[in-house]
Amino acid sequence: MTSEAREYEGLSALVTGGASGIGRATAELLAARGAAVTVLDLDIAGVTKPLLARRGDVTDDASVREAVSSAAAEMGGLDILVNNAGIGAQGTVEDNDDDQWHHVLDVNVLGMVRTTRAALPHLRRSAHAAVVNTCSIAATAGLPQRALYGASKGAVLSLTLAMAADHIREGIRVNCVxxxxxxxxWIGRLLDAAPDPEAERAALEARQPTGRLVSADEVAAAIAYLASPAAGATTGTSLAVDGGMQGLRLRPAQS
Known part of the structure; x- marks a missing residue:
């Protein structure tokens, strides 16, 4: 067995939005590598052992504080927080009303604030404290029909940097993917709602230089790296897992 296989042995992690998608892949990877992992989500019916679970709503401060406190008590502490809970939105600045703006920002930005705030007292007691926020390519590239979503993820990027600066001297690393x-x-639901799901999928795949969508497991692997004690010198960093979308400018393929 390689050292990587059990690199989280003795560590405890909390993953918000961990019942499905990127969050679920992350929770399962951390658990497979030895961590005790609690998933915090609105619907935890499908969460199975070895994962632990707490129902929590990141828009409700009391709910978050109770879930974080009870999870840390059950696991005997908290070393890793993965702020992954989030929702999407489509449209230009004309298309989303004020209520939707408030709701998406409440989940995607303030949800991370509430969870981190509740976790900090526990993280300060850890020798390997790490926070990893799930951000997005939408924070660093102008994507059509993503004004609200992009704004929320731009805030997450800036929040990550500010948190990293605030807590570095407490021994808490903060990064984002x-x-x-x-x-x-979520992408599956967007595709299902599109007039031509196959054409929409092809368009989404084509805008990434690899020619395919990113998998949840690939994002989970990046989160796991940033959360690992092996990344002890890495903080205030955003790690792109985007198939080259942000940095590469390919010439058209030759026919």
Whole structure:
């Protein structure tokens, strides 16, 4: 067995939005590598052992504080927080009303604030404290029909940097991952609602230089790296997992 296989032995992690998609892949990977892992989500019916579970709503401060406190008590502490809970939105600035703006920002930005705030007292007691936020390519690239979503993820990127600066001297590392378009349940729902799902999938795949969507497991692997004690010198970093979408400018393929 390699050292990587059990690199989280003795560590405890909390993953928000961990019942499906990127969060579920992350929770299962951390558990497979030795961590005690609690999933915090609105619907935890499908969460099975070895994962632990707490129902929690990241828009409700009391709910978050109770879930974090009870999870840390059951696991004997908290070393890793993965702020992954989030929702999507489509449209230009004309298309989403104020209520939707407030709701998406409440989940995607303030949800991370509430969970981190509740976790900090526990993280301060850890020798390997790490926070990893799920950001997005939408924070660093102008994507059509993503004004609200992009604004929320831009805030997550800035929040990550500010948190990293605030807590570095407490021994708490803070980083984020910036996935490209990932093959998750939310994207699946967007495709199902499209007039031509096959054409829409092809368009989403084509805008990533690899020519395919990012998998949840690939994003989970990046999160696991940033959360690992092996990344002890890495903080205030955004790690793109986007199939080259942010940095590469390919010439058209030759026919």
């Amino acid at each position: 910036n996935p490209g378009t990932a093959d998750t349940p």
